[in-house]
Amino acid sequence: MEKNLKSTSKFLSLVLRHKPEEIGLQLDENGWASVDELIEKVNAKGNKIDINLLNEIVETNDKKRFAFNDDKTKIRASQGHSIEIDLDLHPSLPPDILYHGTATRFVESILKEGLTKQQRQHVHLSDKLATATAVGARHGKPTILIVGAKQMQEDGFLFYKSENNVWLTDNVEVKYISKK
Numbered sequence: 001m002e003k004n005l006k007s008t009s010k011f012l013s014l015v016l017r018h019k020p021e022e023i024g025l026q027l028d029e030n031g032w033a034s035v036d037e038l039i040e041k042v043n044a045k046g047n048k049i050d051i052n053l054l055n056e057i058v059e060t061n062d063k064k065r066f067a068f069n070d071d072k073t074k075i076r077a078s079q080g081h082s083i084e085i086d087l088d089l090h091p092s093l094p095p096d097i098l099y100h101g102t103a104t105r106f107v108e109s110i111l112k113e114g115l116t117k118q119q120r121q122h123v124h125l126s127d128k129l130a131t132a133t134a135v136g137a138r139h140g141k142p143t144i145l146i147v148g149a150k151q152m153q154e155d156g157f158l159f160y161k162s163e164n165n166v167w168l169t170d171n172v173e174v175k176y177i178s179k180k
């Protein structure tokens, strides 16, 4: 069961963040999909899913990657999109520093060019060292970078906090980055 949850959650990440067209799904400009349409189209692709499983994934997902709207008719990913959508986030005041976990092999380039968004809509940062370490380890041997978030914010850069507590910003210039 747990395995099924995980693989379904991964598939939902794919269609709600990157490739809705994979199952012929439409997201609105804020990234929302109709729950009924999502269930129908995921099933049509052979992944068994119903509202109970979807509820369980939204509730128990380790990073709370997905959220329902108020009346539970719509669902979206809370962050991590590569397709262009407007999460309608409001700027928040970041803590003094935030962490970015990356692969050690990327560090030289990051310290030359800064942190760039790559395929996603934002650079992702965390206020927790453990989270940043896990994020970095997805790409290889992790290195933790410290971002001077408060200084950036004072210099006019905006920070957003996703519904599941990931800090998001635009590209981060080299002068705000140090190695932990």
Ligand code: HQG
Pocket (backbone or CB within 6 Å): 063, 065, 080, 101, 102, 103, 106, 109, 110, 113, 114, 115, 116, 117, 118, 119, 120, 123, 124, 135, 136, 139, 166
């Ligand atoms: C790196 C997960 C070379 C960057 C996590 C990262 C996160 C550079 C990779 C979310 C670079 C992009 C996002 C530069 C950045 N030169 N490499 N100038 N600038 N990079 O996956 O932050 O589990 O797009 O360091 O929890 O790893 O899916 O970003 O290593 O919140 O919910 O380019 O994905 O969320 O990789 O992860 P990604 P990320 P989920």
